[in-house]
Amino acid sequence: MPDSRNFYINGQWVAPATANDLDVINPSTEEVCATISLGGQADVDAAVAAARAAFETWSKSSKAERLALLHRVLEVYKARAGDMAEAISTEMGAPIDLAKTSQVGAGAFHIQNFIRALEGFEFEQPLGDHAPNDRIIHEGVGVVGMITPWNWPINQVTLKVIPAIAAGCSMVLKPSEIAPLSGLLFAEIMDEAGVPAGVFNLVNGDGAGVGTMLTSHPGVDAISFTGSTRAGIAISKSAADTLKPVHLELGGKGANVIFADADEKAVKRGAQHCFNNTGQSCNAPTRMLVERSIYDSAVEIAAATAESTATGMAAEPGRHIGPLVSQAQWDKVQGLIEKGMAEGARLVAGGPGRPEGVNRGYFVRPTVFADVSNDMTIAREEIFGPVLSIIPFEDEEDAVRIANDTEYGLTNYVQSQDGAKRNRMARRLRSGMVEMNGQSRGAGAPFGGMKKSGNGREGGVWGLMDFLEVKAVSGWSPEDA
Numbered sequence: 001m002p003d004s005r006n007f008y009i010n011g012q013w014v015a016p017a018t019a020n021d022l023d024v025i026n027p028s029t030e031e032v033c034a035t036i037s038l039g040g041q042a043d044v045d046a047a048v049a050a051a052r053a054a055f056e057t058w059s060k061s062s063k064a065e066r067l068a069l070l071h072r073v074l075e076v077y078k079a080r081a082g083d084m085a086e087a088i089s090t091e092m093g094a095p096i097d098l099a100k101t102s103q104v105g106a107g108a109f110h111i112q113n114f115i116r117a118l119e120g121f122e123f124e125q126p127l128g129d130h131a132p133n134d135r136i137i138h139e140g141v142g143v144v145g146m147i148t149p150w151n152w153p154i155n156q157v158t159l160k161v162i163p164a165i166a167a168g169c170s171m172v173l174k175p176s177e178i179a180p181l182s183g184l185l186f187a188e189i190m191d192e193a194g195v196p197a198g199v200f201n202l203v204n205g206d207g208a209g210v211g212t213m214l215t216s217h218p219g220v221d222a223i224s225f226t227g228s229t230r231a232g233i234a235i236s237k238s239a240a241d242t243l244k245p246v247h248l249e250l251g252g253k254g255a256n257v258i259f260a261d262a263d264e265k266a267v268k269r270g271a272q273h274c275f276n277n278t279g280q281s282c283n284a285p286t287r288m289l290v291e292r293s294i295y296d297s298a299v300e301i302a303a304a305t306a307e308s309t310a311t312g313m314a315a316e317p318g319r320h321i322g323p324l325v326s327q328a329q330w331d332k333v334q335g336l337i338e339k340g341m342a343e344g345a346r347l348v349a350g351g352p353g354r355p356e357g358v359n360r361g362y363f364v365r366p367t368v369f370a371d372v373s374n375d376m377t378i379a380r381e382e383i384f385g386p387v388l389s390i391i392p393f394e395d396e397e398d399a400v401r402i403a404n405d406t407e408y409g410l411t412n413y414v415q416s417q418d419g420a421k422r423n424r425m426a427r428r429l430r431s432g433m434v435e436m437n438g439q440s441r442g443a444g445a446p447f448g449g450m451k452k453s454g455n456g457r458e459g460g461v462w463g464l465m466d467f468l469e470v471k472a473v474s475g476w477s478p479e480d481a
Protein backbone atom coordinates (compact mmCIF):
# COMPACT_ATOMS: atom_id res chain seq x y z
CA MET A 1 0.00 0.00 0.00
CA PRO A 2 1.53 3.39 -0.94
CA ASP A 3 1.71 6.22 1.60
CA SER A 4 -1.90 7.36 2.07
CA ARG A 5 -0.68 10.98 1.97
CA ASN A 6 0.39 10.65 -1.67
CA PHE A 7 -1.57 11.34 -4.83
CA TYR A 8 -1.66 9.32 -8.04
CA ILE A 9 -0.64 11.59 -10.91
CA ASN A 10 0.59 10.61 -14.38
CA GLY A 11 0.97 6.96 -13.43
CA GLN A 12 3.10 7.70 -10.32
CA TRP A 13 2.50 8.01 -6.60
CA VAL A 14 3.69 11.52 -5.76
CA ALA A 15 3.99 13.50 -2.55
CA PRO A 16 1.73 16.58 -2.28
CA ALA A 17 3.26 19.94 -3.19
CA THR A 18 2.41 21.30 0.27
CA ALA A 19 1.80 19.30 3.44
CA ASN A 20 -1.74 19.74 4.73
CA ASP A 21 -2.82 16.60 6.55
CA LEU A 22 -6.26 15.33 7.50
CA ASP A 23 -7.00 12.34 9.72
CA VAL A 24 -9.48 9.73 8.58
CA ILE A 25 -11.70 8.53 11.42
CA ASN A 26 -13.07 5.00 11.83
CA PRO A 27 -16.72 5.73 12.73
CA SER A 28 -17.15 2.52 14.74
CA THR A 29 -14.33 3.42 17.14
CA GLU A 30 -13.89 7.18 16.65
CA GLU A 31 -10.16 6.46 16.26
CA VAL A 32 -7.83 7.71 13.56
CA CYS A 33 -7.36 4.96 10.96
CA ALA A 34 -5.26 6.81 8.37
CA THR A 35 -3.97 10.24 7.39
CA ILE A 36 -4.33 11.80 3.96
CA SER A 37 -3.16 15.07 2.44
CA LEU A 38 -5.47 17.77 1.23
CA GLY A 39 -4.15 18.85 -2.15
CA GLY A 40 -3.60 22.40 -3.34
CA GLN A 41 -3.55 24.26 -6.65
CA ALA A 42 -0.13 22.91 -7.69
CA ASP A 43 -1.31 19.30 -7.21
CA VAL A 44 -4.51 19.93 -9.15
CA ASP A 45 -2.62 21.69 -11.95
CA ALA A 46 -0.18 18.78 -12.22
CA ALA A 47 -3.00 16.24 -12.37
CA VAL A 48 -4.95 18.25 -14.96
CA ALA A 49 -1.83 18.70 -17.10
CA ALA A 50 -1.19 14.93 -16.99
CA ALA A 51 -4.81 14.25 -17.93
CA ARG A 52 -4.71 16.78 -20.79
CA ALA A 53 -1.61 15.16 -22.27
CA ALA A 54 -3.09 11.66 -21.88
CA PHE A 55 -6.36 12.67 -23.53
CA GLU A 56 -4.49 13.30 -26.80
CA THR A 57 -3.62 9.63 -27.10
CA TRP A 58 -6.36 7.86 -25.13
CA SER A 59 -9.13 9.62 -27.04
CA LYS A 60 -7.76 8.00 -30.20
CA SER A 61 -7.65 4.49 -28.74
CA SER A 62 -9.81 1.83 -30.36
CA LYS A 63 -12.86 0.26 -28.81
CA ALA A 64 -10.95 -3.03 -28.63
CA GLU A 65 -8.13 -1.39 -26.63
CA ARG A 66 -10.61 0.17 -24.21
CA LEU A 67 -12.43 -3.13 -23.77
CA ALA A 68 -9.18 -4.99 -23.13
CA LEU A 69 -8.23 -2.43 -20.49
CA LEU A 70 -11.62 -2.61 -18.76
CA HIS A 71 -11.40 -6.41 -18.63
CA ARG A 72 -8.02 -6.06 -16.88
CA VAL A 73 -9.47 -3.50 -14.45
CA LEU A 74 -12.29 -5.94 -13.63
CA GLU A 75 -9.85 -8.78 -13.06
CA VAL A 76 -7.64 -6.77 -10.69
CA TYR A 77 -10.68 -5.27 -8.95
CA LYS A 78 -12.02 -8.76 -8.23
CA ALA A 79 -8.63 -9.90 -6.97
CA ARG A 80 -8.54 -6.96 -4.50
CA ALA A 81 -12.19 -7.32 -3.40
CA GLY A 82 -11.27 -8.34 0.15
CA ASP A 83 -8.98 -5.33 0.64
CA MET A 84 -11.59 -3.05 -0.85
CA ALA A 85 -14.31 -4.30 1.51
CA GLU A 86 -12.01 -3.70 4.48
CA ALA A 87 -11.14 -0.19 3.32
CA ILE A 88 -14.80 0.78 2.87
CA SER A 89 -15.89 -0.80 6.14
CA THR A 90 -13.13 1.01 8.05
CA GLU A 91 -13.55 4.44 6.48
CA MET A 92 -17.34 4.79 6.40
CA GLY A 93 -18.67 2.12 8.75
CA ALA A 94 -20.50 -0.29 6.45
CA PRO A 95 -20.62 -3.68 8.20
CA ILE A 96 -18.02 -5.92 6.59
CA ASP A 97 -20.56 -8.32 5.03
CA LEU A 98 -22.52 -5.44 3.50
CA ALA A 99 -19.24 -3.93 2.31
CA LYS A 100 -18.25 -7.21 0.63
CA THR A 101 -21.54 -8.02 -1.02
CA SER A 102 -23.23 -4.69 -1.75
CA GLN A 103 -20.55 -2.00 -1.67
CA VAL A 104 -17.74 -3.90 -3.41
CA GLY A 105 -20.23 -5.97 -5.40
CA ALA A 106 -21.73 -2.83 -6.90
CA GLY A 107 -18.34 -1.84 -8.32
CA ALA A 108 -17.85 -5.18 -10.10
CA PHE A 109 -21.44 -5.04 -11.34
CA HIS A 110 -20.89 -1.58 -12.86
CA ILE A 111 -17.59 -2.50 -14.50
CA GLN A 112 -19.23 -5.55 -16.08
CA ASN A 113 -22.23 -3.55 -17.26
CA PHE A 114 -20.11 -0.83 -18.82
CA ILE A 115 -18.09 -3.47 -20.66
CA ARG A 116 -21.38 -4.73 -22.09
CA ALA A 117 -22.56 -1.21 -22.93
CA LEU A 118 -19.27 -0.41 -24.67
CA GLU A 119 -19.38 -3.63 -26.68
CA GLY A 120 -22.73 -2.67 -28.12
CA PHE A 121 -21.98 1.04 -28.60
CA GLU A 122 -21.31 2.50 -32.06
CA PHE A 123 -19.22 5.67 -31.81
CA GLU A 124 -20.07 6.52 -35.44
CA GLN A 125 -23.69 6.13 -36.44
CA PRO A 126 -25.62 7.00 -39.62
CA LEU A 127 -28.22 9.72 -39.13
CA GLY A 128 -30.76 7.75 -41.17
CA ASP A 129 -31.56 6.47 -44.65
CA HIS A 130 -32.81 9.91 -45.63
CA ALA A 131 -29.29 11.38 -45.20
CA PRO A 132 -26.73 8.82 -46.44
CA ASN A 133 -23.81 11.28 -46.22
CA ASP A 134 -24.46 12.27 -42.61
CA ARG A 135 -22.73 10.68 -39.66
CA ILE A 136 -23.16 11.24 -35.96
CA ILE A 137 -19.80 10.85 -34.25
CA HIS A 138 -19.44 10.42 -30.50
CA GLU A 139 -16.12 11.40 -29.01
CA GLY A 140 -14.78 11.74 -25.47
CA VAL A 141 -15.63 15.05 -23.81
CA GLY A 142 -12.01 15.54 -22.66
CA VAL A 143 -10.58 15.84 -19.16
CA VAL A 144 -13.26 15.06 -16.58
CA GLY A 145 -13.17 16.26 -12.96
CA MET A 146 -14.89 13.69 -10.74
CA ILE A 147 -16.05 14.42 -7.22
CA THR A 148 -17.57 11.62 -5.17
CA PRO A 149 -19.24 11.12 -1.74
CA TRP A 150 -18.53 8.72 1.11
CA ASN A 151 -21.77 6.74 1.38
CA TRP A 152 -21.30 4.24 -1.48
CA PRO A 153 -17.74 5.26 -2.27
CA ILE A 154 -16.68 2.70 -4.86
CA ASN A 155 -20.11 2.40 -6.38
CA GLN A 156 -19.82 6.10 -7.21
CA VAL A 157 -16.21 5.95 -8.37
CA THR A 158 -16.85 3.07 -10.78
CA LEU A 159 -19.99 4.75 -12.14
CA LYS A 160 -17.77 7.63 -13.27
CA VAL A 161 -14.26 6.33 -13.96
CA ILE A 162 -15.24 3.25 -15.97
CA PRO A 163 -17.56 4.94 -18.50
CA ALA A 164 -15.10 7.83 -18.84
CA ILE A 165 -12.37 5.37 -19.82
CA ALA A 166 -14.81 3.67 -22.20
CA ALA A 167 -15.61 7.04 -23.76
CA GLY A 168 -11.91 7.85 -24.35
CA CYS A 169 -11.69 10.51 -21.64
CA SER A 170 -8.98 11.17 -19.10
CA MET A 171 -9.79 12.24 -15.57
CA VAL A 172 -8.91 13.62 -12.17
CA LEU A 173 -10.80 12.00 -9.29
CA LYS A 174 -11.29 13.65 -5.92
CA PRO A 175 -12.90 11.11 -3.60
CA SER A 176 -14.62 12.17 -0.39
CA GLU A 177 -12.08 13.34 2.17
CA ILE A 178 -14.16 11.49 4.79
CA ALA A 179 -13.77 8.13 3.04
CA PRO A 180 -10.67 8.34 0.85
CA LEU A 181 -9.12 4.92 1.49
CA SER A 182 -11.21 3.03 -1.06
CA GLY A 183 -10.28 5.68 -3.66
CA LEU A 184 -6.57 5.23 -2.93
CA LEU A 185 -6.96 1.47 -3.29
CA PHE A 186 -8.86 2.01 -6.52
CA ALA A 187 -5.92 4.04 -7.85
CA GLU A 188 -3.66 1.07 -7.04
CA ILE A 189 -6.02 -1.18 -8.99
CA MET A 190 -5.89 1.17 -11.98
CA ASP A 191 -2.11 1.18 -11.79
CA GLU A 192 -1.88 -2.61 -11.59
CA ALA A 193 -4.34 -3.00 -14.48
CA GLY A 194 -2.03 -0.91 -16.65
CA VAL A 195 -4.19 2.14 -17.26
CA PRO A 196 -1.95 4.41 -19.39
CA ALA A 197 -0.18 7.16 -17.42
CA GLY A 198 -2.29 10.30 -17.05
CA VAL A 199 -5.61 8.73 -18.07
CA PHE A 200 -6.60 8.29 -14.42
CA ASN A 201 -5.33 10.66 -11.72
CA LEU A 202 -6.32 11.03 -8.08
CA VAL A 203 -5.87 14.07 -5.86
CA ASN A 204 -7.31 14.01 -2.36
CA GLY A 205 -8.79 17.13 -0.87
CA ASP A 206 -11.88 18.78 0.50
CA GLY A 207 -14.71 20.48 -1.35
CA ALA A 208 -13.65 24.05 -0.74
CA GLY A 209 -10.09 23.24 -1.86
CA VAL A 210 -9.47 20.61 -4.54
CA GLY A 211 -13.20 20.36 -5.27
CA THR A 212 -13.48 24.02 -6.23
CA MET A 213 -10.12 24.00 -8.02
CA LEU A 214 -11.40 21.22 -10.27
CA THR A 215 -14.82 22.70 -10.96
CA SER A 216 -13.39 26.11 -11.91
CA HIS A 217 -10.29 24.80 -13.72
CA PRO A 218 -9.97 25.94 -17.35
CA GLY A 219 -8.20 22.68 -18.20
CA VAL A 220 -11.12 20.53 -17.03
CA ASP A 221 -13.74 19.98 -19.74
CA ALA A 222 -16.58 18.46 -17.71
CA ILE A 223 -17.54 17.70 -14.12
CA SER A 224 -19.23 14.56 -12.87
CA PHE A 225 -20.43 15.03 -9.31
CA THR A 226 -22.26 12.88 -6.79
CA GLY A 227 -23.12 14.33 -3.41
CA SER A 228 -25.43 16.73 -1.68
CA THR A 229 -27.76 19.15 -3.44
CA ARG A 230 -26.04 21.96 -1.52
CA ALA A 231 -22.66 21.11 -3.05
CA GLY A 232 -24.25 20.47 -6.46
CA ILE A 233 -25.50 24.05 -6.55
CA ALA A 234 -22.11 25.44 -5.48
CA ILE A 235 -20.35 23.33 -8.11
CA SER A 236 -22.70 24.45 -10.89
CA LYS A 237 -21.95 28.08 -10.03
CA SER A 238 -18.22 27.48 -9.83
CA ALA A 239 -18.22 25.69 -13.20
CA ALA A 240 -20.33 28.36 -14.91
CA ASP A 241 -17.49 30.72 -15.85
CA THR A 242 -15.78 28.02 -17.89
CA LEU A 243 -19.11 26.77 -19.30
CA LYS A 244 -18.21 23.16 -18.66
CA PRO A 245 -21.04 20.65 -18.52
CA VAL A 246 -21.83 19.49 -14.99
CA HIS A 247 -23.47 16.11 -14.38
CA LEU A 248 -25.12 15.98 -10.99
CA GLU A 249 -26.27 13.01 -8.90
CA LEU A 250 -27.73 14.58 -5.77
CA GLY A 251 -29.91 13.90 -2.76
CA GLY A 252 -33.29 12.23 -2.49
CA LYS A 253 -36.39 11.88 -0.36
CA GLY A 254 -38.00 8.84 -1.94
CA ALA A 255 -41.61 7.87 -1.32
CA ASN A 256 -42.51 4.22 -0.94
CA VAL A 257 -46.22 4.04 -1.78
CA ILE A 258 -47.77 0.99 -0.15
CA PHE A 259 -51.29 0.25 -1.33
CA ALA A 260 -53.70 -1.94 0.63
CA ASP A 261 -53.25 -4.69 -1.97
CA ALA A 262 -49.46 -4.83 -1.53
CA ASP A 263 -47.80 -8.18 -0.82
CA GLU A 264 -47.57 -9.05 2.87
CA LYS A 265 -43.80 -8.41 3.11
CA ALA A 266 -43.97 -4.91 1.60
CA VAL A 267 -43.84 -2.90 4.85
CA LYS A 268 -41.02 -4.91 6.40
CA ARG A 269 -39.08 -4.82 3.14
CA GLY A 270 -39.54 -1.05 2.89
CA ALA A 271 -38.38 -0.41 6.46
CA GLN A 272 -35.33 -2.64 6.01
CA HIS A 273 -34.50 -0.87 2.78
CA CYS A 274 -34.69 2.49 4.57
CA PHE A 275 -32.32 1.29 7.33
CA ASN A 276 -29.86 -0.40 4.94
CA ASN A 277 -26.37 1.19 4.97
CA THR A 278 -27.59 2.94 8.14
CA GLY A 279 -29.96 5.04 6.05
CA GLN A 280 -27.08 6.63 4.18
CA SER A 281 -28.33 6.12 0.63
CA CYS A 282 -29.56 8.82 -1.72
CA ASN A 283 -32.29 6.48 -2.99
CA ALA A 284 -33.45 5.29 0.45
CA PRO A 285 -37.27 4.98 0.69
CA THR A 286 -37.53 7.33 3.69
CA ARG A 287 -41.15 8.43 3.31
CA MET A 288 -43.43 5.43 3.63
CA LEU A 289 -46.86 6.37 2.26
CA VAL A 290 -49.47 3.86 3.46
CA GLU A 291 -53.09 3.48 2.34
CA ARG A 292 -55.37 4.27 5.27
CA SER A 293 -57.03 0.84 5.54
CA ILE A 294 -53.70 -0.90 6.36
CA TYR A 295 -52.09 2.06 8.13
CA ASP A 296 -52.22 0.83 11.75
CA SER A 297 -50.81 -2.58 10.94
CA ALA A 298 -48.09 -1.01 8.76
CA VAL A 299 -47.00 1.23 11.65
CA GLU A 300 -46.77 -1.85 13.91
CA ILE A 301 -44.74 -3.86 11.39
CA ALA A 302 -42.36 -0.95 10.69
CA ALA A 303 -41.80 -0.34 14.40
CA ALA A 304 -41.15 -4.06 15.00
CA THR A 305 -38.69 -4.07 12.08
CA ALA A 306 -36.80 -1.16 13.63
CA GLU A 307 -36.73 -2.84 17.05
CA SER A 308 -35.32 -6.01 15.54
CA THR A 309 -32.65 -4.21 13.52
CA ALA A 310 -29.38 -4.67 15.39
CA THR A 311 -26.57 -2.12 15.34
CA GLY A 312 -22.95 -3.16 15.67
CA MET A 313 -19.31 -2.63 14.85
CA ALA A 314 -18.52 -2.46 11.17
CA ALA A 315 -15.70 -4.98 11.44
CA GLU A 316 -18.02 -7.68 12.81
CA PRO A 317 -19.70 -10.07 10.39
CA GLY A 318 -23.49 -10.19 10.40
CA ARG A 319 -26.60 -8.44 9.16
CA HIS A 320 -26.57 -5.55 11.66
CA ILE A 321 -26.32 -1.92 10.62
CA GLY A 322 -23.14 0.03 11.35
CA PRO A 323 -22.56 3.55 12.69
CA LEU A 324 -23.18 6.78 10.80
CA VAL A 325 -20.11 8.06 9.03
CA SER A 326 -19.07 10.98 11.25
CA GLN A 327 -19.77 13.10 14.30
CA ALA A 328 -21.22 15.80 12.02
CA GLN A 329 -23.63 13.30 10.49
CA TRP A 330 -24.54 11.96 13.97
CA ASP A 331 -25.30 15.49 15.21
CA LYS A 332 -27.41 16.23 12.13
CA VAL A 333 -29.48 13.04 12.48
CA GLN A 334 -30.00 13.63 16.22
CA GLY A 335 -31.18 17.16 15.47
CA LEU A 336 -33.70 15.92 12.92
CA ILE A 337 -35.06 13.21 15.25
CA GLU A 338 -35.58 15.90 17.92
CA LYS A 339 -37.24 18.09 15.32
CA GLY A 340 -39.62 15.30 14.31
CA MET A 341 -40.69 14.94 17.94
CA ALA A 342 -41.01 18.70 18.42
CA GLU A 343 -43.14 19.09 15.29
CA GLY A 344 -45.61 16.47 16.54
CA ALA A 345 -44.76 13.27 14.69
CA ARG A 346 -45.47 10.12 16.75
CA LEU A 347 -42.27 8.27 17.69
CA VAL A 348 -43.02 4.53 17.53
CA ALA A 349 -39.48 3.10 17.55
CA GLY A 350 -35.97 4.30 18.32
CA GLY A 351 -35.45 7.95 19.16
CA PRO A 352 -32.56 10.19 20.13
CA GLY A 353 -29.22 9.02 21.49
CA ARG A 354 -27.10 5.94 20.95
CA PRO A 355 -28.52 2.40 21.15
CA GLU A 356 -28.60 1.01 24.69
CA GLY A 357 -25.23 0.02 26.10
CA VAL A 358 -23.23 1.83 23.41
CA ASN A 359 -21.09 4.79 24.43
CA ARG A 360 -18.61 5.03 21.58
CA GLY A 361 -18.91 5.26 17.81
CA TYR A 362 -21.43 7.22 15.74
CA PHE A 363 -24.24 4.73 16.32
CA VAL A 364 -27.91 5.71 16.18
CA ARG A 365 -31.15 3.90 16.95
CA PRO A 366 -33.22 2.76 13.98
CA THR A 367 -36.15 5.15 14.30
CA VAL A 368 -39.74 5.20 13.03
CA PHE A 369 -42.13 8.13 13.11
CA ALA A 370 -45.85 7.64 12.42
CA ASP A 371 -48.52 10.29 11.71
CA VAL A 372 -46.01 12.36 9.78
CA SER A 373 -47.45 15.06 7.59
CA ASN A 374 -45.60 15.86 4.42
CA ASP A 375 -44.86 19.44 5.47
CA MET A 376 -42.86 18.40 8.56
CA THR A 377 -39.09 18.86 8.40
CA ILE A 378 -38.48 15.09 8.64
CA ALA A 379 -40.62 14.59 5.51
CA ARG A 380 -38.91 17.34 3.56
CA GLU A 381 -35.21 17.15 4.41
CA GLU A 382 -32.85 14.36 3.53
CA ILE A 383 -31.95 12.91 6.96
CA PHE A 384 -29.31 10.39 5.82
CA GLY A 385 -29.78 8.14 8.83
CA PRO A 386 -31.99 5.13 9.68
CA VAL A 387 -35.11 7.23 10.21
CA LEU A 388 -38.42 6.28 8.58
CA SER A 389 -41.41 8.64 8.32
CA ILE A 390 -44.84 7.04 7.82
CA ILE A 391 -47.55 9.13 6.16
CA PRO A 392 -51.13 7.90 5.58
CA PHE A 393 -52.93 8.45 2.25
CA GLU A 394 -56.54 8.06 1.12
CA ASP A 395 -56.38 6.96 -2.53
CA GLU A 396 -54.19 6.82 -5.62
CA GLU A 397 -54.62 10.51 -6.37
CA ASP A 398 -53.63 11.46 -2.83
CA ALA A 399 -50.59 9.16 -2.96
CA VAL A 400 -49.32 10.75 -6.19
CA ARG A 401 -49.84 14.23 -4.76
CA ILE A 402 -47.89 13.51 -1.57
CA ALA A 403 -45.14 11.54 -3.31
CA ASN A 404 -44.52 14.34 -5.82
CA ASP A 405 -44.72 17.10 -3.21
CA THR A 406 -40.96 17.29 -2.65
CA GLU A 407 -38.00 19.18 -4.04
CA TYR A 408 -36.33 15.88 -4.84
CA GLY A 409 -37.01 13.32 -7.55
CA LEU A 410 -34.57 10.43 -7.38
CA THR A 411 -36.31 7.08 -6.72
CA ASN A 412 -39.90 6.40 -5.81
CA TYR A 413 -41.25 2.98 -4.92
CA VAL A 414 -44.69 1.40 -5.37
CA GLN A 415 -46.10 -1.73 -3.74
CA SER A 416 -49.30 -3.16 -5.20
CA GLN A 417 -50.42 -6.42 -6.81
CA ASP A 418 -52.48 -4.51 -9.37
CA GLY A 419 -50.35 -4.23 -12.51
CA ALA A 420 -52.44 -1.51 -14.14
CA LYS A 421 -52.24 0.62 -10.99
CA ARG A 422 -48.47 0.14 -10.82
CA ASN A 423 -48.07 1.25 -14.42
CA ARG A 424 -50.21 4.34 -13.84
CA MET A 425 -48.12 5.24 -10.81
CA ALA A 426 -44.86 4.69 -12.71
CA ARG A 427 -45.99 7.23 -15.31
CA ARG A 428 -47.13 9.84 -12.81
CA LEU A 429 -44.32 9.85 -10.26
CA ARG A 430 -41.80 12.64 -10.92
CA SER A 431 -38.53 10.84 -10.32
CA GLY A 432 -35.68 9.48 -12.40
CA MET A 433 -36.45 5.96 -11.17
CA VAL A 434 -39.55 4.08 -10.05
CA GLU A 435 -39.01 0.65 -8.51
CA MET A 436 -41.98 -1.55 -7.76
CA ASN A 437 -42.72 -4.63 -5.65
CA GLY A 438 -39.15 -4.93 -4.44
CA GLN A 439 -37.75 -5.45 -7.91
CA SER A 440 -34.53 -3.56 -8.50
CA ARG A 441 -33.50 -2.03 -11.81
CA GLY A 442 -31.97 -4.31 -14.41
CA ALA A 443 -28.32 -4.20 -15.46
CA GLY A 444 -27.59 -1.17 -17.62
CA ALA A 445 -30.63 0.84 -16.49
CA PRO A 446 -29.82 4.54 -15.93
CA PHE A 447 -29.49 5.83 -12.35
CA GLY A 448 -30.30 9.50 -11.84
CA GLY A 449 -32.82 12.05 -10.73
CA MET A 450 -35.17 14.86 -11.63
CA LYS A 451 -35.61 18.23 -9.88
CA LYS A 452 -33.11 18.81 -7.04
CA SER A 453 -31.92 15.21 -7.28
CA GLY A 454 -29.79 16.22 -10.26
CA ASN A 455 -29.52 15.82 -14.01
CA GLY A 456 -27.04 12.99 -14.57
CA ARG A 457 -27.81 9.44 -15.68
CA GLU A 458 -25.26 6.86 -14.63
CA GLY A 459 -25.10 3.28 -15.86
CA GLY A 460 -25.39 1.58 -19.23
CA VAL A 461 -25.44 3.56 -22.47
CA TRP A 462 -26.77 6.66 -20.66
CA GLY A 463 -23.72 6.55 -18.42
CA LEU A 464 -21.46 6.57 -21.48
CA MET A 465 -23.34 9.50 -23.01
CA ASP A 466 -22.50 11.71 -20.00
CA PHE A 467 -18.84 11.53 -21.10
CA LEU A 468 -19.33 11.94 -24.85
CA GLU A 469 -19.61 14.89 -27.18
CA VAL A 470 -21.96 14.43 -30.11
CA LYS A 471 -20.70 15.67 -33.49
CA ALA A 472 -22.91 15.99 -36.58
CA VAL A 473 -21.02 15.49 -39.87
CA SER A 474 -22.35 16.00 -43.39
CA GLY A 475 -20.57 15.21 -46.66
CA TRP A 476 -19.33 11.92 -45.14
CA SER A 477 -18.05 9.30 -47.53
CA PRO A 478 -19.57 5.97 -46.43
CA GLU A 479 -17.36 4.06 -48.90
CA ASP A 480 -14.20 5.33 -47.16
CA ALA A 481 -15.28 4.75 -43.57
Ligand code: NAD
Pocket residue numbers: 147148149150151152156174175176177205206207208210211212215226227228229230231232234235249250251252281282283382384410448449453454
Ligand atom coordinates in the same frame (compact mmCIF):
# COMPACT_ATOMS: atom_id res chain seq x y z
P1 NAD B 1 -21.16 16.33 0.03
O1 NAD B 1 -21.89 17.11 -1.01
O2 NAD B 1 -20.89 16.98 1.32
O3 NAD B 1 -19.74 15.87 -0.53
C1 NAD B 1 -19.63 15.10 -1.71
C2 NAD B 1 -18.30 15.41 -2.36
O4 NAD B 1 -18.31 16.76 -2.82
C3 NAD B 1 -17.11 15.29 -1.45
O5 NAD B 1 -16.04 14.76 -2.19
C4 NAD B 1 -16.83 16.75 -1.04
O6 NAD B 1 -15.49 16.97 -0.71
C5 NAD B 1 -17.21 17.46 -2.32
N1 NAD B 1 -17.64 18.86 -2.15
C6 NAD B 1 -18.36 19.40 -1.14
N2 NAD B 1 -18.58 20.72 -1.37
C7 NAD B 1 -18.00 21.00 -2.57
C8 NAD B 1 -17.86 22.18 -3.35
N3 NAD B 1 -18.39 23.33 -2.96
N4 NAD B 1 -17.18 22.12 -4.51
C9 NAD B 1 -16.64 20.95 -4.93
N5 NAD B 1 -16.72 19.80 -4.24
C10 NAD B 1 -17.41 19.82 -3.07
O7 NAD B 1 -21.96 14.96 0.17
P2 NAD B 1 -21.64 13.73 1.12
O8 NAD B 1 -22.06 14.10 2.49
O9 NAD B 1 -20.26 13.24 0.88
O10 NAD B 1 -22.61 12.62 0.51
C11 NAD B 1 -23.92 12.50 0.86
C12 NAD B 1 -24.80 13.14 -0.21
O11 NAD B 1 -24.58 12.51 -1.47
C13 NAD B 1 -26.27 12.95 0.08
O12 NAD B 1 -26.97 14.13 -0.16
C14 NAD B 1 -26.67 11.87 -0.93
O13 NAD B 1 -28.04 11.87 -1.24
C15 NAD B 1 -25.82 12.19 -2.08
N6 NAD B 1 -25.69 11.04 -2.97
C16 NAD B 1 -26.33 11.04 -4.17
C17 NAD B 1 -26.24 9.93 -5.01
C18 NAD B 1 -26.93 9.91 -6.35
O14 NAD B 1 -26.52 9.11 -7.19
N7 NAD B 1 -27.93 10.73 -6.59
C19 NAD B 1 -25.49 8.83 -4.61
C20 NAD B 1 -24.85 8.87 -3.38
C21 NAD B 1 -24.95 9.99 -2.57
